[in-house]
Amino acid sequence: MSVVKQRILPNHPCNAEVEVDKISNLPAQIVDKILSHLSLRDAVRTSVLSSKWRYKWVTLPNLVFDNHSLLISSQDQTFIKNKIVNIVDHVLLLHSGPIHKFKLSHRDLQGVCDIDRWILFLSRGSVKEFILEIWKGHRYKLHSSIYLCQKLIHLELFNCLLKPPLSFSGFRSLKSLDLQHITMEQDAFEHLVSSCYLLERLTLMNFEGFSDLKIHAPNLLFFDIGGVFEDINFMDTFNLAIVSIGLYVNPGFDRNLTLGSAGNLVKFFAHLPRIQRLEVQSFFLKYLADGKVPGRLSTPCNELSFLSIRINFNHFDECLAALCLLRSSPNLQELELLARTEDQLDLRTMANVMEENYQNCMFNQLRHVKIAGISGVKQELNFINFLLANSPILERMTVKPASVDGAWEMLKELLRFRRASVQAEIVYLDP
Amino acid sequence: MLEGRMAVVKPEMKSYIWLQTADGSIQQVEEEVAMFCPMICREVLQTGAGSSKNCAISLPQRVNAAILGLILDYCRFHQVPGRSNKERKTFDEKFIRLDTKKLCELTSAADSLQLRPLVDLTSRALARMIEGKTPEEIRETFHLPDDLTEEEKLEPLRNMTDDPRIRLLNRLYARKRKELKEREKLKNVEVEEEQHVDERSVDDLLSFINGEDEDSKGVRTTKSKKKNRRRKEQARNSSTNNETGNHNQESSFPASSCLNDDVPSPSKPSDLQDPAFDEGDIDDELDPVMKEEIDREVEDFARRLNSVWPERMQEILSLGQERRPVPLSVNGNGSLKRYTAGLDGR
Numbered sequence: 001m002s003v004v005k006q007r008i009l010p011n012h013p014c015n016a017e018v019e020v021d022k023i024s025n026l027p028a029q030i031v032d033k034i035l036s037h038l039s040l041r042d043a044v045r046t047s048v049l050s051s052k053w054r055y056k057w058v059t060l061p062n063l064v065f066d067n068h069s070l071l072i073s074s075q076d077q078t079f080i081k082n083k084i085v086n087i088v089d090h091v092l093l094l095h096s097g098p099i100h101k102f103k104l105s106h107r108d109l110q111g112v113c114d115i116d117r118w119i120l121f122l123s124r125g126s127v128k129e130f131i132l133e134i135w136k137g138h139r140y141k142l143h144s145s146i147y148l149c150q151k152l153i154h155l156e157l158f159n160c161l162l163k164p165p166l167s168f169s170g171f172r173s174l175k176s177l178d179l180q181h182i183t184m185e186q187d188a189f190e191h192l193v194s195s196c197y198l199l200e201r202l203t204l205m206n207f208e209g210f211s212d213l214k215i216h217a218p219n220l221l222f223f224d225i226g227g228v229f230e231d232i233n234f235m236d237t238f239n240l241a242i243v244s245i246g247l248y249v250n251p252g253f254d255r256n257l258t259l260g261s262a263g264n265l266v267k268f269f270a271h272l273p274r275i276q277r278l279e280v281q282s283f284f285l286k287y288l289a290d291g292k293v294p295g296r297l298s299t300p301c302n303e304l305s306f307l308s309i310r311i312n313f314n315h316f317d318e319c320l321a322a323l324c325l326l327r328s329s330p331n332l333q334e335l336e337l338l339a340r341t342e343d344q345l346d347l348r349t350m351a352n353v354m355e356e357n358y359q360n361c362m363f364n365q366l367r368h369v370k371i372a373g374i375s376g377v378k379q380e381l382n383f384i385n386f387l388l389a390n391s392p393i394l395e396r397m398t399v400k401p402a403s404v405d406g407a408w409e410m411l412k413e414l415l416r417f418r419r420a421s422v423q424a425e426i427v428y429l430d431p
Numbered sequence: 432m433l434e435g436r437m438a439v440v441k442p443e444m445k446s447y448i449w450l451q452t453a454d455g456s457i458q459q460v461e462e463e464v465a466m467f468c469p470m471i472c473r474e475v476l477q478t479g480a481g482s483s484k485n486c487a488i489s490l491p492q493r494v495n496a497a498i499l500g501l502i503l504d505y506c507r508f509h510q511v512p513g514r515s516n517k518e519r520k521t522f523d524e525k526f527i528r529l530d531t532k533k534l535c536e537l538t539s540a541a542d543s544l545q546l547r548p549l550v551d552l553t554s555r556a557l558a559r560m561i562e563g564k565t566p567e568e569i570r571e572t573f574h575l576p577d578d579l580t581e582e583e584k585l586e587p588l589r590n591m592t593d594d595p596r597i598r599l600l601n602r603l604y605a606r607k608r609k610e611l612k613e614r615e616k617l618k619n620v621e622v623e624e625e626q627h628v629d630e631r632s633v634d635d636l637l638s639f640i641n642g643e644d645e646d647s648k649g650v651r652t653t654k655s656k657k658k659n660r661r662r663k664e665q666a667r668n669s670s671t672n673n674e675t676g677n678h679n680q681e682s683s684f685p686a687s688s689c690l691n692d693d694v695p696s697p698s699k700p701s702d703l704q705d706p707a708f709d710e711g712d713i714d715d716e717l718d719p720v721m722k723e724e725i726d727r728e729v730e731d732f733a734r735r736l737n738s739v740w741p742e743r744m745q746e747i748l749s750l751g752q753e754r755r756p757v758p759l760s761v762n763g764n765g766s767l768k769r770y771t772a773g774l775d776g777r
Contacts (some may be wrong), residue, residue: 019574022535023557030542030554037558048566050575 040069062101105133111140126151133158170195178203186210234271246281263291277306289317297328308336313379339373376410394421400429449487467506469545491543527556
């Protein structure tokens with residue numbers, strides 16, 4: 001076939017001033033940088049611009065295949081899957097140079113075995129960030145070659161099944177691990193966390209296959225977990241500064257802890273000396289309240305500046321646990337108390353917390369308090385009174401009831417409370 | 432901390448650093464402003480240069496005097512510690528409102544001075560200029576030469592881009608490729624030069640002719656595709672052409688597809704028909720605005736291909752023979768004879 005080889009000249013009339021093409025001669029790293037601000041699709045499209053631009057995109061270090069960069073207008077699953085596979089194959093083959101980040105997250109991509117092939121390809125290189133989100137379908141079993149990617153710094157998985165081989169000795173460089181909707185075995189999980197020595201951030205949401213969390217991570221700074229578990233133990237997390245824990249299931253009342261042993265609350269804080277921000281969500285306070293709850297912790301959390309607790313004010317143990325926490329946080333600056341209502345009311349829990357529990361506590365740093373979801377129950381008002389009376393530099397307290405019922409009564413009570421801080425303003429928000 | 436190492440420090444005066452750009456000009460800049468650039472900072476600390484006019488720091492070649500001015504403006508603003516993020520952002524947004532030439536130079540210069548925040552800012556601005564634009568628009572903005580061969584453009588892009596415009600262009604290219612093949616098969620001996628002319632499809636030429644006609648141009652943008660189809664239909668049925676009613680055009684259409692008389696015409700029209708082009712989904716998927724753009728692009732494309740057409744036409748006229756039995760009714764006259772006349776081997 002005789003193909004036209006001559007270059008087509010642009011049809012423009014000659015300009016008086018010469019329009020110079022500056023951008024094509026910029027250094028490769030800068031062009032990479034510019035292209036990295038575009039979606040992969042736009043970046044690849046630059047290959048039609050001119051002969052110099054034909055292969056500028058192939059050295060892009062970050063490859064992101066998501067809904068934005070793979071625009072496929074079709075409803076047919078097979079068609080979409082074939083398209084996505086084609087595109088990824090194509091890009092990987094044309095690509096040249098190191099790949100630092102690989103993200104695959106398309107809402108129509110299921111856990112197909114083509115992903116195995118791509119992980120194998122990446123494992124031969126030195127990928128640093130790997131993000132895989134399977135939005136639909138079964139848990140995708142991660143191909144074993146992912147465990148060979150020793151240069152990984154960030155690993156993020158959604159809807160995957162992890163089964164590291166026995167010979168797996170951890171990701172030596174991993175600093176950030178984000179696992180959501182995953183399935184894994186108990187030992188595998190413990191081993192994974194403990195063998196990633198550099199781990200600084202750990203996020204776990206909705207996991208299956210393990211319920212006993214032992215966190216061995218001396219360099220851990222950030223820990224965020226939400227799911228169903230029975231027990232959680234921090235072993236040597238002496239640097240842990242930010243913790244957010246949500247227990248999504250109500251732990252039963254029939255848990256038998258051996259008498260005399262430290263309750264969960266004490267155990268929990270035993271290895272968190274440097275904690276700065278703590279969020280106790282869903283039913284986790286109930287878990288913490290189990291067992292023996294002291295008046296205050298033996299070692300106060302001196303660095304704790306932000307505390308958010310989801311609490312059921314009608315539950316006696318939970319209130320005690322919350323008070324213990326508050327009393328052990330002398331430097332607290334910001335506090336959130338979010339009420340949780342439960343359908344079942346245990347008579348035992350209705351007993352009011354005694355007055356003396358509210359003594360001996362000053363919040364010398366507390367500036368902002370937020371209380372939400374309350375309904376004007378005596379316990380709640382006691383708490384508010386307690387906080388107002390003991391916060392000399394309080395600036396603002398925001399109160400938001402759960403509903404209009406009893407709100408007026410509650411307001412009347414609120415008005416009466418004495419405030420230790422002259423600056424304090426109480427802001428009432430409509431439900 | 433640095434003051435001790437600076438040669439000249441008068442308590443009542445600010446200290447300055449001397450910088451020299453590649454073109455030889457030397458200027459002095461307030462110390463705190465200049466030190467905001469890591470490269471200058473390093474030079475000062477390591478070699479102690481820049482303290483006087485004689486030992487001015489030579490800036491990298493990519494930094495010319497005008498760009499240096501811009502960079503120093505940037506540094507002067509940002510090195511002040513008290514500014515809020517909002518202020519900085521507002522400044523940045525105004526700062527990068529430059530033409531592309533300046534932006535590129537600025538990026539390059541900032542990179543050589545290792546001023547990362549400025550490199551990030553400018554590369555983001557450049558990316559915004561590329562994002563979402565058509566190749567033509569990008570070429571226009573950055574003055575890029577459109578120097579890829581058709582062949583290179585024909586190479587598969589379709590898998591990576593699902594842009595309907597590219598899909599359409601790809602279809603056009605595919606169609607052209609097909610025509611090329613057809614022509615190859617039919618022709619025995621052709622001059623290289625003229626093959627260039629021969630490769631054009633009938634439709635492109637028809638649309639080129641359309642383009643010459645000022646009236647139809649306006650209508651063309653939204654209806655051209657349907658028109659093309661209709662024209663093809665009509666031509667195939669040998670009915671009156673809706674353009675100029677030129678008999679040459681109409682009667683020579685079937686024959687135009689076959690460059691040798693030997694090949695029977697009936698077989699050709701069907702081959703000419705590009706299934707892709709006749710697919711209903713082309714028009715269905717595109718909204719009118721997109722259609723206009725695409726039509727414009729198709730027009731451009733066809734026009735580009737036909738760029739040497741006028742010269743060819745002259746040649747053909749002068750040779751008195753019709754190499755291409757294509758309707759040459761540009762002038763609106765039927766002066767060019769039909770294929771029957773003079774279509775013998777050259």
